[in-house]
Amino acid sequence: MRKLLSIFVAGGLLLAGAAVYFYQISQPGTVRMQFDAVIGDEPLVFNDARYSNPGGAGMFRIRDFQFFLSNIDLHGEKGVYRVPDSYYLARFDNSSTSYQIDLANVPQDMYSAVTFSIGVDEVANGSILSIGDLDPNSRMAWTWEVGYKFLLFEGALIDGDTIRPLVYHVGFSENRKTLLFNLPEEVAPDSSDALLFTVDVLALFTGKNTVDMVALPNVKFDRDDARLLAGNYGTMISLTPTTDVAQ
Amino acid sequence: MANAGFGSIDKSIATLSLCGLMLIAVVYWFARYIEPKPTPLQGFTAPFVFGNFRVPTDNPLTQEAVELGRRLFYDRQLSGDNTVSCSTCHLQHLAFTDGRARSVGVSGKMLEFNSMSLANLMWGPQHFFWNGRVDSLEEQALDPIQHPDEMAQNLDDLIDELESDDVYPGLFKSAYGEISAENIARALASFERTLISADSKYDQYLRGELKLSAEEEMGRKLFMAHPDVKVSLRGGNCIDCHSQFLTSGFNAQFDGFSNNGLDAETLLDSGLQVATGQATDRGKFKVPTLRNIALTAPYMHDGRFSTLEQVLDHYNEGIRASDTLSPLIMEADNQPQNAANIRISLNLNEKEKRAIIVFLHTLTDHGFITDDEFSNPFDVDTKPDA
Numbered sequence: 001m002r003k004l005l006s007i008f009v010a011g012g013l014l015l016a017g018a019a020v021y022f023y024q025i026s027q028p029g030t031v032r033m034q035f036d037a038v039i040g041d042e043p044l045v046f047n048d049a050r051y052s053n054p055g056g057a058g059m060f061r062i063r064d065f066q067f068f069l070s071n072i073d074l075h076g077e078k079g080v081y082r083v084p085d086s087y088y089l090a091r092f093d094n095s096s097t098s099y100q101i102d103l104a105n106v107p108q109d110m111y112s113a114v115t116f117s118i119g120v121d122e123v124a125n126g127s128i129l130s131i132g133d134l135d136p137n138s139r140m141a142w143t144w145e146v147g148y149k150f151l152l153f154e155g156a157l158i159d160g161d162t163i164r165p166l167v168y169h170v171g172f173s174e175n176r177k178t179l180l181f182n183l184p185e186e187v188a189p190d191s192s193d194a195l196l197f198t199v200d201v202l203a204l205f206t207g208k209n210t211v212d213m214v215a216l217p218n219v220k221f222d223r224d225d226a227r228l229l230a231g232n233y234g235t236m237i238s239l240t241p242t243t244d245v246a247q
Numbered sequence: 248m249a250n251a252g253f254g255s256i257d258k259s260i261a262t263l264s265l266c267g268l269m270l271i272a273v274v275y276w277f278a279r280y281i282e283p284k285p286t287p288l289q290g291f292t293a294p295f296v297f298g299n300f301r302v303p304t305d306n307p308l309t310q311e312a313v314e315l316g317r318r319l320f321y322d323r324q325l326s327g328d329n330t331v332s333c334s335t336c337h338l339q340h341l342a343f344t345d346g347r348a349r350s351v352g353v354s355g356k357m358l359e360f361n362s363m364s365l366a367n368l369m370w371g372p373q374h375f376f377w378n379g380r381v382d383s384l385e386e387q388a389l390d391p392i393q394h395p396d397e398m399a400q401n402l403d404d405l406i407d408e409l410e411s412d413d414v415y416p417g418l419f420k421s422a423y424g425e426i427s428a429e430n431i432a433r434a435l436a437s438f439e440r441t442l443i444s445a446d447s448k449y450d451q452y453l454r455g456e457l458k459l460s461a462e463e464e465m466g467r468k469l470f471m472a473h474p475d476v477k478v479s480l481r482g483g484n485c486i487d488c489h490s491q492f493l494t495s496g497f498n499a500q501f502d503g504f505s506n507n508g509l510d511a512e513t514l515l516d517s518g519l520q521v522a523t524g525q526a527t528d529r530g531k532f533k534v535p536t537l538r539n540i541a542l543t544a545p546y547m548h549d550g551r552f553s554t555l556e557q558v559l560d561h562y563n564e565g566i567r568a569s570d571t572l573s574p575l576i577m578e579a580d581n582q583p584q585n586a587a588n589i590r591i592s593l594n595l596n597e598k599e600k601r602a603i604i605v606f607l608h609t610l611t612d613h614g615f616i617t618d619d620e621f622s623n624p625f626d627v628d629t630k631p632d633a
Contacts, residue, residue, distance in 0.1 A: 063527075128296060136296065137297070137493045139499070141490065154574045156574060163577075165575075166578075167574055169473075221478045222475065225477070
């Protein structure tokens, strides 16, 4: 009798343990995305005229650089997980010139690809609701009528004694660029590895078309100019190559 | 016998422990009973276009805290010689400014800065003072009280004064508990958070309750645009620093601080550099809210301009170049630039400048400057005797 009871108790405990284990591994977890900014082969340093005008004379410096990263989708074996309200303002004015997003409550799955946009979708771009980092009272708001700047680059071009302000504000719904990245290895939530991306700020001026900052020191509301820079920023983000670690 | 002896000691220990536990329970219950349970502030709202705001979790908005803060704000006991209160330099009928270029406190010396308007303080830059040197209203509150030229009050002396007052011990007890520097700061911050200006003509326009006049609308459009000659868009460039609905500086990090070209390189004040230690922040000052701007002259951190016309003239043709000058100000021009000879000017015409000023007048909120909730509580106390 007593033996039978022990077996029941032991079996019950085992079942409970297994239930807790399976409950835990089925719980949503966190996926970290990290974006490290560079300028071509050089590190990003703000407020220092150390970079050459890619298309002409002079050296440029960067006072501010930020852009909207939105509509993040994680593609897994069980399907696509769309991160809710995913509107992030990526900025790099910090000591590590990197920007991190921790996606919380991501369902357990093996994710093999990720898509996201540079810019903001048309619905959010025409709204004045504060969702995620969208804030109609922020510096990224152009005006209520026009929507958001998708990308902001401000600085100066210095050529001898001449200091030219550089103002590149790129927006308009047609300039949202959706990017797809196939991950080198599948990622599950709560794994210690972040998804690592490199943002090459120089690609804004060299990506598809090389820009001479003397000829084009600002881009604001002109649609052709905006399209030109958007074509370039569509190439600025890449997966950071991983160095193989001994298994 | 020995056993019996131990037994009785055990018994007394048990009894004592029980009594002790009961005593602790009673004290605990009593402590909970006497601990203040302030009432959350009722009916507190703000327009959704202002966006999200945050009240510190360790200083929730309560009726008791706001009442206490309002009394402290208007109380001259807060200064060393009991002649100056916060409201000396922050007068409600001037949207909580003082009409002076630079304020004057107990020392009679002119201070370094112009008195800032106190409105909608939970939005916009959460770094306070013109140079952004503190990061909360609580931190801000104690600074002028102790400043030798402003209120010159020793905090311990102030606490003694308030403790011997007829009213304050009760007010503090119901709002926070004890009278302390921390709780003085919390109460002042709570009162300041309630100072919301959201019923100007512009607000009524945003709510769809009225139409702006043709000139106001022209001014609004100029306010909200960075000029672009390539697409024939004329703009006053205001929105590059003053957000569209709040009209304050931007909230994120130090985005709400700017060098707006008041001084050339050699005369540039430190400004935000005081807070961040960065040379690239030299000459940047807090972008203030433009709510009630028609009431808050003189303008700029040092009150150098006495009229809005002078302010517009400054932005239109008076910008001084320096290394940290905003590139948006440098670049903004309503006329095609001659690349070889860059002269910083907005090139607005007289009609456009006037329209912007007319629009700025729609930001005046008469309800705000006459709201009884924000007025001097001592006036109410003393009026029947007067």
